[in-house]
Amino acid sequence: MSGDQTTAEKNETQGSSWAKLSLVALGVVYGDIGTSPLYALRECFRADHAIAASQDHVLGVLSLIFWALAIVISTKYLIFILQADNEGEGGILALAALVSPSESNSEYRRWAIFTLGLLGGSLLYADGMITPAISVLSAIEGLEIAAPALDSYVEPITIAILVGLFLFQSRGTASVGTIFGPIMLIWFFTLAGLGILHLVQAPQVLTAINPIYGIRLLFENQLTGFLVLGSVFLVVTGGEALYADMGHFGKQPIRISWYWVVLPSLLLNYFGQGAFLLRHPEGFTNPFYLMAPGWALYPLVVLATLATVIASQAVITGAFSLTLQAVQLGYSPRMTIRHTSAEQIGQIYIPLINWVLMFACIGLVLGFRSSDNLAAAYGVAVTITMVITTVLFFLLTRMRWNWSLPAALTVSGIFLAVDLAFLAANLFKISNGGWFPLLVAAGAYTLMSTWMSGQRLLARRIRERALSVELYIADLMNDPPVRVPGIAIFLTSNPIGTPPALRHNVRHNKVLHEQVVFLTVSTAGVPHVRLAKRVEYEEIGEGFHRIMVSYGFMDTPNIPLTLATLPSDKLNLQSEDVTYYLGTERLLATARPGLAIWRERLFAWMARNSQPATAYFSLPPDQVVEIGSQVEL
Known part of the structure; x- marks a missing residue:
């Protein structure tokens, strides 16, 4: 009996924990999402390539929306992609690190996989710029309905909200994070309520669940x-975000949040909007x-504004996390990264990324001027990212999960067919604004790929001039210099x-x-490396030692803290008599290959401007x- 009670208590505790995390x-x-x-349903009838809001078209669009949510989010991401976790962490860079082969003879495959990850990460920066702009702008545009006289104030109010949002980032979101969930719960209940209000007046709209309506529309x-x-x-642009945020909450x-709250609320609202259009087609x-x-x-309008600010906050936080991963994996120069919470590791603030996103959002609002125009720029980047995620998922099923080729091709092929259909449709948006995310992604990719390639070139140039440690020590001991008390730690790649x-130092100071x-110091292809497992020690002899420190791509490097885990009987690295020697290279561009x-x-x-x-x-x-020292590239 007591054993049964213990199990019940554990289940109750686990259920309570999941409920809180789900909220x-x-x-x-x-x-x-x-x-x-x-803005999603309205764009089907208002955009440049829109269709008339007739009954057949409304039912067709609703059918496509229903099956897009069912296939892309409910099946692809919630069932399959969430299983592709890198020790609990998600996101396209974490997935690329998980799939990357470890064999030394697979350099080309490793390069190709990380190139895909790099491209996907670059596209997410573009998404991070557009999402806050279109979300907040579409919410404030409700004022045009409530009070048409306030039409001219939509842009200034939107910009003011965005500026306040980005200014708040330096203070961290831990203090207000607990209210995000309840506000969004109210938001989803409101979506459901509005939808039910009109569904009861035109219940025939529910027949759109039949895929024939969508196929006929196409x-x-x-x-x-x-x-x-x-x-x-x-309607599915938030798919990558839920995968990237998996590490914060778990699968x-x-x-639970999706199947019990989000999906029912979204479907009720979309079908409610469709029911409204069946009775009032002029309301498109x-x-x-x-x-x-x-x-x-x-x-x-107030509730929608709060919801869009929260949505923007999630995207900004995602951009910070993506940047942390990029820095750790060697895709980006070192940046100033501040931790805004002592309890939550994921709460970080990166000033450079924050200000770039803020000015980009302001520029988008001023340049595109309406959420209609911004919708033309939205989607291109995310569709390409989703295609890349599907390709990496296929590689994962073959290389890590050992699926058979027919099984891997069947599952990934279905998802890829849907992704490519969406991508092809979004490519027509390029001339109307879709060029912007592609331009941002191209710039981010150029910077990150150049940094990664430059680091490899620099390492090769240093190795060309490097001497073997053992040979150098042997030569040094033939005519040993004066030994002074203390410990010198030389950081070397x-x-x-x-x-x-x-x-x-030896040549000049004797x-x-x-x-x-x-x-x-190296970065492992996993999110976290336990403190006790980070250090590998080797005694070389003659007072020389070699230490290898490994961090995960979501860990924050702290050399003194890590070295303190080394037993003092090997080296007392907690002593104040420790000096760290860093080599700073002045890099010169040359015509060398x-x-x-x-x-x-x-x-x-x-390199000059990195942290x-x-x-x-x-x-x-x-x-x-x-x-x-001076290094010629």
């Missing part, structure tokens, strides 16, 4: 019907707000080569510390000595 997940994971009803309207898919895709709470200009009772318009900083440590001259110059510029290693590795500034 919080509403405010982080589903903010983007949850605010799509503000075939009868030919090209125009196919292009409507570009607008239908707006089960995300699934903004069915979401027009189907609301007059007395509810102002409260609805090449664990078997002698750091240039050591050679310069001294050598009693204990010399060669420290190499390597990168294009413009990329070498770009890499040198990024100093002292701050990035949390080294005590008064114990750091930097020794410069």
Whole structure:
């Protein structure tokens, strides 16, 4: 009996935990997809390639929306993609790291996989710029319905809200994170309530669940019907966000939130908008707000604004997390990364990314001026990212999960067919604004790929001049310099080569510390490496030691904290008599075989402006000595 009670108590505790996490997940994971009803259905009837709001067209669009949510979100992401976790973490870079082969003879495959991940990550930055702009703007546009006289104030109010949102980032979201979930719960209940209000007046709209209506729309309207898919895709644009945020909540709470709250609310609202259009086809200009009772318009605008701010917050947080992964995996220069919460590891703030996103959002609002125009730019980046995710998922099923080729092709093929159909429809948006996310992605990809290639080139140039540690020590001991008390730690990217900083120090200062440590820091292809497992130690002899430190791509490097885990009987690295030596290279672009001259110059510029290693590795500034050298790329 007592055993049964214990099991019941455990189940109750677990259920309570999942309930709390599911509630919080509403405010982080589903903010983007949850605010799509503000503009998604309307764009099918208002965009440049729109169709008339006739009964057949309304039922056809609703059918496409229903099956898009069922296939892309409910099946692809919630059932399959969420299983593709990298030790609990999600997101396209985490997936690329999981799929990347570890064999040394697979360099080309590794390069191809990480290139896909890099491209997908670059596209998500573009999504991070558009989502806050279109979400907040579409919410404030409700004022045009409630009070047409306020039409001219929509843009200024939108910009003011966006500026306030980005200014708030430096303070962190931990303090208000607990209210995001309840607000979004109210939002989803409101979506459901508005939908039911009109469904009871035109219940025949529910027949749109039949896929025949969607298929008929596509075939009868030919090209125009196919292009409507570009607008239908707006209902699933949050798919990548829920995968990227998996590490914060786990799979089960995300699934519970979707199947029990988000999906029913979205479907009720979309079908409610369709029912409204069947009775009022002239309301296609903004069915979401027009189907609301007059007395509810102002409260609805306020609630929609809160929901879109929360959705924007989730996207901004996602951009910070993506950047942290990119820095750790060697795709990006070191940046200033501030932790805004002592309890939650994921709460970070990256000033550079914050300000870039803010000015981009303001520019989008001023440049496109309406959510209609922004919708033309929205979707292109996300569709390409979804295609890349499906390709990486196929590789995962074959390389890690050992699926048979027919099984992997069948599952991934179905998803890829849907993704490519959406992508093809969105490509027609390029001339109307879709060029913007592609331009942003191209810029981000150029920067990150140049940094990654430049780092490899720099490492190769240093290795060309490096001497073997063992040979250098043997040569040094033939005519040993003066040994001084203390421990010198030389950071080096090449664990078997002698750091240039050591050679310069001995050559110019004619001294050598009693204990010399060669420290190499690397990033593993997993999110986290436990503190006790991060350090590998090797004694070389003659007072020389080699230490390998490994971090996960979601860990924050802290060299002193990590080295403190080394037993003191090996080295007392907690002593104040420890000096860290860093080599700072002055990079010169040359005509030597390597990168294009413009990329070498770009890499040198990024290296000069990256965060100093002292701050990035949390080294005590008064114990750091930097020794410069010149490297010709």
